[in-house]
Amino acid sequence: MDTKPRVVAVGAGLAGMETLFTLRRRLGDRVELALVADRDDFEFRPGTVYVPFGGAEDDLQIPVASPAQRQGITVEHGAVAWVETEPKRLVLTDGRTLDYDFLVLATGAAMRPERVPGLAEHAHLVGSLHQMRELGRTLRRLRDAAVDGSPQHALFLVPPGNCWPGPVYELAFMLETWLRRSRVRDRVCLTFATFEDRYMEALGAGLHPVIGEKFASRGIISHARSVVTEVEPHRVRFADGTAHTFDVLVSTAPHAAAVDYEGLPKDRNGFLLTDAETRRVRRTDAVYAPGDAGDFPVKLGYLSLLQADAVADDIAARIDPASVAEPRRFDPVGLFVLEMLDEAVFARTPLAMTGEPDRSGEGRRVGVSPIWHLGKKTLGAYLPQRFRAGHPVHGGLRQDAVSLGLRGLSKAMSEPVEES
Known part of the structure; x- marks a missing residue:
């Protein structure tokens, strides 16, 4: 090529x-x-679950400009109006146009609480740093009311259409530990209700009995197959005719694509339809959609990184075949540590391209230990450091050492699980 090929990514x-x-x-x-x-900052969302309980915020907001500058990446501030594939051109809302040879659409997913009547008005939604700060203030008021002798009820809710409920599970367990440490656990009723047939069903059946036992041992009332239909002030109604009252409602929401790309193939929720292994958008030659903007149904940060690696390798191999001996393809393995503040549950689940667990049984592991709590805190500090320095999470000697240690720890501190 006479000029360097240009790769444009949308979404920091x-x-x-x-x-x-x-x-x-x-x-x-x-x-x-x-x-x-x-935006000027990138929020490291996996670490925000600690914020309601006094966790530090300093490392959770990563400036976009400084790591980009370190790597010679030009930053264009703006939002997408539309995408053209012939000619290869991106049009921003302010009228600017950007030419590309390869385009990476990584604008993620967004919550759509309006799909559940009353949810936006009456629930604390889980997600952004701002939302977690507000939740922290509410939980402190709940604890203070319990200290003053007023019984309280916190309800945790996962509605249909949600693509990743993990943080809601974490917050339920973390609140139980926090209240117990504050010596007011006996004055606060905790209830968890999810539309799922099994707890954390996106990662297979192996987690259901483990999480169910943890709910029971910690005195958290739990309900699967509870489909919310409406949220009223201090009351949630379900499809089976039951209702739960609450003082504090903590919920996630149905998901849809954060950006609607007119003219590109997508599903009914706006997620871009992609080739399974490369994450290339269907019916395009040079447009990719890694992470939550694409159609893989489980929206998990670890899976986003795996998809990004596959996209980068596919593009690199097309630009310079000698640069990548064996391009990585997206092999969906769900890796998640469910935090409880005093211990954590580790789960590793190979997934099929549908987002359903691979039922072959190979490679699925689950473990519970205080060590996983420490491990999640360590990784939560390590990953933002990589991004601040302008380095990929997967790559380099330090990451190889971290991956090797994680594999060893997973074998020592978890057990194989058979799908039932």
């Missing part, structure tokens, strides 16, 4: 940043990289 999140950082590592200065971002 896990998938977009990982893709660009990996491409720089793979191709060096043989490629021009650009990032379109609609």
Whole structure:
């Protein structure tokens, strides 16, 4: 090529940043990289679950400009109006146009609480740093009321259409530990209700009995197959005719694509339809959708990183075949540590391309230990450091050592699980 090929990524999140950082590592200065971002900071969402309980916030907001500058990535501030595939051009809402040779659409998913009547008005939604700060203030008021002798009820809710309920599970268990440490656990009723047939069913049947036992041992009332139909002030109604009252309602919401890309193939929720292994958008030659913007139904940060690696390798191999001996393909393995503040549950589940667990039984492991709590805290500090430095999460000697340690720990501190 007479000029350097240009890769433009839209979205300053896990998938977009990982893709660009990996491409720089793979191709060096043989490629021009650009990032379109609609904000100055990237929030590291996995770490926000600690914020309601006094967790530090300093490392959770990562400036976009400084790591991009370190890697020679041009940052364009703005939002997408539409995408053209012939000619290859991206149009921003302010009228600017950006040409590309390869385009990475990593704009993620967004919650749509309006799909459940009353949810937006009466629930504390789980997600952003701002939402977690507000939840923390509410939980402190709940604890203070319990200290003053007023019984309280906190209800945790997972509605239909949600693609990743993990943080709601974590917050339920973390609140139980926090209240117990505050010596007011006996004055607060905790209830968990989810539409799922089994607890954390996205990661297979193996977690259901483990989480169910933890709910029971910690005195958390739990209900699966509870489909919310409406939220009223201090009351949630379900499809089976039952209702639960609450003083505090903590919920996630149905998901849909954060950006609607007119003209590109997508499902009914706006998620871009992709090739399973490369995450290339169907019926396009050079457009990719790693992470939550794509159609893989489980929206989990670890899976976003795996998809970004596959996208980066596919693009690098097309630009310079010698740069990647064996391009990585997206092999969906769900890896999740469910935090409880005093211990944690580790789960590793190979998934089929549908998002359903691979029922072959190979490679699925579950473990419970205080060590996983420490491990999650350590990884939560390590990953933002990688992004701040402009390095991909997956790559380099330090990450190889971390991955090796994680594999060893998973074998020592978890057990194989058979699908029932």
